[in-house]
Amino acid sequence: MKKRSVTSRDVAALAGVSQSAVSRCFSPRASISDGTREKVLAAAKTLGYRPNSIARSLITRSSRTIAVVMSQLDNPFYAQMLDRASRLFQVKGYHLLLFMVSADGESKGVMGEILQSQVDGILMLSASLSSSFAQECVERSIPVVLINRTVDSDSVSQVASDNYHGGYWVGSFLAAAGHERCAFISGLPSASTNVHRRRGFLDALAAYGLTCWAEERGDYQADMARQATHRLCGGDSRPDAIFAANDHMAIAVIETLRTDFSLRVPQDVSVVGFDDIPLAALPSYRLTTVRQPLEEMVVQAAEQLLWQIAEGRIVAVNQTLPIVPILRESARCPTDVHI
Structure with a gap:
């Protein structure tokens, strides 16, 4: 019995x-x-x-559950972000329910499942949000906060770093160091992070009278970055500097340059990334990069989400946090800059 x-x-x-x-x-x-x-x-x-x-x-009419929507668990930056968010919400008595979306970050396919899960709020990492779903969340009084993405919507909160000026710093840094053939390996073309980093990079090169020597698509993935490096360096000429739109790709670029082309970094090709993941500081890479304030981004996003849940109302807040250039040894420096 x-x-x-x-x-x-x-x-x-x-x-x-x-x-x-x-x-x-x-x-x-x-x-x-x-x-x-x-x-x-x-x-x-x-x-x-x-x-x-x-x-x-x-x-209580509260599941004390937060839906987390993301697409890139293989990227250490987002794995770190998920770990930090999980610990923070756990302290507040909330559980995380993870939803994975397609590689391009498009979240339409899982939105029905999220709404059926009766979550108290939605945290979106490396994922895009349609305006129709944002409106549906507003109508159901479900707060949504995006981290490291921005969308054209006045109904969701957004926390991102200053991607434009991060890209601008990279372009200025490489141009000031005398590089003339600067290439760009992009992230996902539609991602706001990629759009802003690319625009800043191109604007800085233009300010020095340069254009982007070549551009290849990497979609924020290591394998695609390796293929992009082969396309950049496999011909009669090659770039003297490569800006990869995130560290995950930049590390793959360094490995490919050394292993497949026997090129030295930075003597033959300078490499710069974006994010400052833990691997970037390892002696094998010593990657020059742009640090995103990961801890502050997660804290600010969590506080916004928890406040809206507690208040029972949606108040969209957009925050842009400053980036920090990190100088290491993967890129040649301007003569007046020393590591």
Whole structure:
């Protein structure tokens, strides 16, 4: 015969407290005295009680779940971001429900599933949001915050770094160092991060009287960056500098230059990335890059999302955070700059 499940009523009876006290004990941030909490936890341990989160969500009308939408778990930058977000929301008593979207970051295919999951909020990493879905979230009072992406919408909050000026710094840095054949390996063409980094890079080169020597598509993926490097360096001429739109690709570029073409970095070809992932600082790469404020981006996005959930209303806030150039040894420096 199936054993009857232990209920909160059983715990309350053993602990000698009310059933509401048991509920408060297992609810994040609920007010309860230390003495009552100790009695409830001792009784729960004795009976083997585990709170039913589904039943609680029906009562409170809150699942205490955040949907996270992303497409690039293989990119260390987003793996770091997911890890930090998970820890932050866990402290606040929320669980993350992960949804993976297509490689181009298009999230249309999973939006129905997200809405059916009854989440309290949506955090989007490396994913794009359609205006129609953004409006549907507003109508359902589900707050949405984008990290490291921007969209033309006044109904979702967005937290991103200053991608344009990051790209501008790269172009200025390489041009000032005397490079004349600067190439660009792009990310996803439609991604706002790529659009802004590319525009900044081209504008800086133009300010020095240069144009982009060649441009290849890398889609933020290491394998595509390797192929792009072969296209750039496989002919009679090659670039003297390569700006890859993220570190994940830049590291693949360095490996390909050394292994497949026996070229030295930076003596033969300078390489610059974007993000400043942990691998970038390793002695094997010593990658010159643009650091995004990952920690601050996640904290700001989480605070915006939690505030909107608590307030029960959507107030879109757009934040652009400053980038920090990181000088290492993968790129030749202007004569007046020393690492």
